[in-house]
């Protein structure tokens with residue numbers, strides 16, 4: 001079983017270990033689900049202000065600890081990536097957006113098909129979103 005300890009993960013990602021980083025990463029490790037900035041603040045008992053949470057999440061996205069989940073309502077959502085963890089999502093995977101309920105799902109077992117780019121184009125992120133009707137709404 002994976003032991004929940006945010007410190008090694010921060011270190012592996014080249015981040016210095018700070019209190020907010022530890023706490024915020026902990027929130028993801030414990031919840032193992034998609035979180036908004038508001039969820040994160042709540043899970044940290046509003047100990048950190050909006051800016052701190054925002055910056056920490058940005059840092060986590062840059063270092064690929066978490067990823068941004070596409071949404072239709074402009075509310076940023078985040079989930080863990082499992083490149084170092086046994087939990088969370090594959091680094092590159094498909095997202096499914098339901099047109100009925102508006103919910104986005106990480107399709108963890110659906111890797112992004114290989115996309116060959118024209119010469120001279122360098123990829124830095126891959127985001128594939130499939131739109132349709134989800135299991136619950138179907």
Ligand SMILES: [Zn+2]
Pocket residue numbers: 098099100101102103133134135136137138
């Ligand atoms: Zn739905």
Ligand SMILES: [Zn+2]
Pocket residue numbers: 067069079089093094095105106107
């Ligand atoms: Zn995802």
